[in-house]
Structure formats: structure tokens, C-alpha cells
Amino acid sequence: MKNGPNRNYESAGRLSAKVLLRVLRKREPGMTRLLGEFVRCESPSHNKAAVDRFGRIVAREWKRRGANVRVVRQAEYGNHLRAEIWFGERRPRKQILIVGHLDTVYPMGTHALTPFRVSDGRAWGPGTFDMKGGLVIALFAVDALRAAGVIPAKRLVFFWNSDEETGSKTSRRDIEREALRSETALVLEPAAGSEGRLKTARKGAGSAEIVVTGRSGHAGIAPHLPGAGINAVHELALQIVELMKMNDRRRGITVQATVAAGGTVSNVIPEHARAKIDIRHAHTADVPRINRALRALRPIVPGARIEVSGGVNRPPMERTPAVEKLFARAKAIMGEMGLPLDEAWVGGVSDGNFTAALGVPTLDGLGVVGDGAHSPREYLLLRSLPERAALLAGLLATL
Ligand SMILES: [Zn+2]
Incomplete structure (x- = not known):
């Protein structure tokens, strides 16, 4: 039986x-x-x-x-x-x-x-x-x-x-x-x-947001001169390039910028820029590493400020x-x-x-x-x- x-x-x-x-x-x-x-x-x-x-x-x-x-x-x-x-x-x-x-x-x-x-x-x-x-x-x-x-x-x-x-x-x-x-x-x-x-x-998933603050100025001034402004869009672009380094095919980690915005008109150095980042991962063990990498981002353009929020919240x-x-x-x-x-x-x-x-x-x-x-x-x-x-x-x- x-x-x-x-x-x-x-x-x-x-x-x-x-x-x-x-x-x-x-x-x-x-x-x-x-x-x-x-x-x-x-x-x-x-x-x-x-x-x-x-x-x-x-x-x-x-x-x-x-x-x-x-x-x-x-x-x-x-x-x-x-x-x-x-x-x-x-x-x-x-x-x-x-x-x-x-x-x-x-x-x-x-x-x-x-x-x-x-x-x-x-x-x-x-x-x-x-x-x-x-x-x-x-x-x-x-x-x-x-x-x-x-x-x-x-x-x-x-x-x-x-x-x-x-x-x-x-x-x-x-x-x-x-x-x-x-x-x-x-x-x-x-x-x-x-x-x-x-x-x-x-896969697990999460999303992060990067908010960049620079300083506006006239775009006609050579950007390397003091007081010319701090370009938030340039800073954002560099941060996105930095984030792309987190992609790891072997571990099943994908990171991509899915929304981006910044600037006002074409002859003004942008003061603000922001992007949303979609993150997917295959292993729970990678969560700390991903969140650490997000927190470790530091400004690249002199004088720019960045704020990073969010991270991985849904486990695989x-x-x-x-x-x-x-x-x-x-x-x-x-x-x-x-x-x-x-x-x-x-x-x-x-x-x-x-x-x-x-x-x-x-x-x-x-x-x-x-x-x-x-x-x-x-x-x-x-x-x-x-x-x-x-x-x-x-x-x-x-x-
Ligand atoms: Zn459904």
C-alpha cells in the first residue's frame, strides 16, 4: 500500500x-x-x-x-x-x-x-x-x-x-x-x-535613482574656467558609464539606465540631472555586492554632487x-x-x-x-x- x-x-x-x-x-x-x-x-x-x-x-x-x-x-x-x-x-x-x-x-x-x-x-x-x-x-x-x-x-x-x-x-x-x-x-x-x-x-530585481546637482552657467564660457558652472548632465553620463561596469553576464547581473533627464535649454550648463537604473540579479548572494557598489559611487566632475537611492529589493x-x-x-x-x-x-x-x-x-x-x-x-x-x-x-x- x-x-x-x-x-x-x-x-x-x-x-x-x-x-x-x-x-x-x-x-x-x-x-x-x-x-x-x-x-x-x-x-x-x-x-x-x-x-x-x-x-x-x-x-x-x-x-x-x-x-x-x-x-x-x-x-x-x-x-x-x-x-x-x-x-x-x-x-x-x-x-x-x-x-x-x-x-x-x-x-x-x-x-x-x-x-x-x-x-x-x-x-x-x-x-x-x-x-x-x-x-x-x-x-x-x-x-x-x-x-x-x-x-x-x-x-x-x-x-x-x-x-x-x-x-x-x-x-x-x-x-x-x-x-x-x-x-x-x-x-x-x-x-x-x-x-x-x-x-x-x-531573476531578482531592483531599481535605483541617481540625482546629480551641479551649478548652472552660460554655456558659452569655456567649461574649464573657474565659475563656468558644473555640468550635471556630464556627471550623470559618467556615473552611468561607471554603473555599467556592474554588469556581470556570468553571475546573471544586468544593470541599465532606463530613464534619464537633465538640463533646461541648450545654451545653459545644466544644474540638475537624474536617472533611473534597472537592476536584475540571479543570486541572493550578490545583493550586498550590488548595493555596496551603488553606495560607493562618488562624484567625478569636480564640484558635482550626487545622491543615490534605492537598490535591490526583490530577491531572485x-x-x-x-x-x-x-x-x-x-x-x-x-x-x-x-x-x-x-x-x-x-x-x-x-x-x-x-x-x-x-x-x-x-x-x-x-x-x-x-x-x-x-x-x-x-x-x-x-x-x-x-x-x-x-x-x-x-x-x-x-x-
Ligand atoms: Zn501576472
């Missing part, structure tokens, strides 16, 4: 992931319908009323499934949602965390321009792929487990935040608190590439042996369904960076397959709705 969850899983059928997929394929029209309702209810990060309206629809779906739903109230951003569900008689002690977000990057009214529509095996519309499709598969994964009579050994906590697209400022603490109670974190952000790769590693999601094991499990589940599964290392960040940094094995990119996130060309592949829901259900059943 095998241990608990696997026994239940396998008793549901010979090749259980296949059973789950069969159940879910029949529900693809229902999944598509719910996706349509989700997408039509727009939820831009900066519109609390809209995000809350969408949150109420999502909460309704979880309540229908018998989940214990808690609304984590917010003053400025939309409310976060926490839905907890378990299947056996007693509430299991161990927890799996599933993370996703309610908000989208699109301003109100985008749906009128690019409405939800289904054609050629795809569903188009703002937020289909990133990541309302992910919210749909979570609900139907739970349905499929019920339908197949599979009992996960752990309680499932779904945490949907309202401000992921703006950096998770109000939800980071909540996500970290739930992560610390969990054995595993599964993130329903969109999959990578058209083959639907999972994200087993993400590293591919640990525990993550490798998780991925192998996911690959095996897809294999049972006769489907391939690969993994990717990506530069973008997600809430998975937070859970992984706490040492909680994290698997990301478990959401739907599609493309065009944050653009008018956003879509998901309809067949990925049942397939990814079956993968998630398989993971929940066997972890």
Missing part, C-alpha cells in the same frame, strides 16, 4: 492525470464562459472599486465550492482574497499555497477597445493570459479533484492579491506570512513560451534541488497525460520571488499558455485551460 495522497490519487483511475484531464476537457466551455465573465469585469490595479467588484465575483465562485473566503481589506488598493479549502473530514495541518493576482495593467475602458472574444482556439482580451485564465484553472482544478474523488493530503490556501502589477506593496507581507506556513508555493502566472514552460527560476527565485524535484513531479503529471513539459529561467519578477526567498519550494508559470501580456494582442490557448487545470489538480493531489 502506498502513502495517503498517492493512494487516493491512483484509486481514482489507472492514469489519474488522464482522468482529471478527461473530466476537465468536458468542462472547457464552462471554463471559457467564466473566463469571459472575469475579463469583462475590468480590474486595473489603480482602481480600487473595480478590483473590489472583480474580487466579489471571484469570491462568489470560491464560496460556491465551499471554500472559507476571507477578504483582506485595503484602504488604497483593491482588497486581497484568501480562499482556504480542504477535502477530508479534518482540517489538515499542512498547507499548500497557491498565488495569483486579481489586478491587470489595463486602464478602465480597455475592454471596450479589445473585447473578450473566442476564435481559432484562442480567447482574446485584456487579462486573459495575465492572469484571469490562471484564476479560472484554480477553480476548475478543485472541481476536478472533487469529481474524480481525489483527496489532497494538505489544505489548500489560494491567495489572490490586488496589487501584483504595481509591485505587491500591500500584499507582500500577507503572501510571505502564508508562505511561511506552507510546504510548497504554486504560482499561477502565465506559462513561458508557446510550449507552456514552467518558470523554475526568476533560485532553482534549488527542492524546486528541481517539484518540477520533476509536474513533468511526470504532464507525461501521464501524454503532454510534454519544459522549464524556463526568466528575467521578470513575480510574487514567486517572495515565497522562494523564504526557502519555500516554488513553482511558477503554472497558469495558462498564450502570449501578448500587457498588450492589445493578449490571448490564451483554450486547450491550455483544461490541460493546466489538470496539471494543477495533479500537483495538489500528490504534493
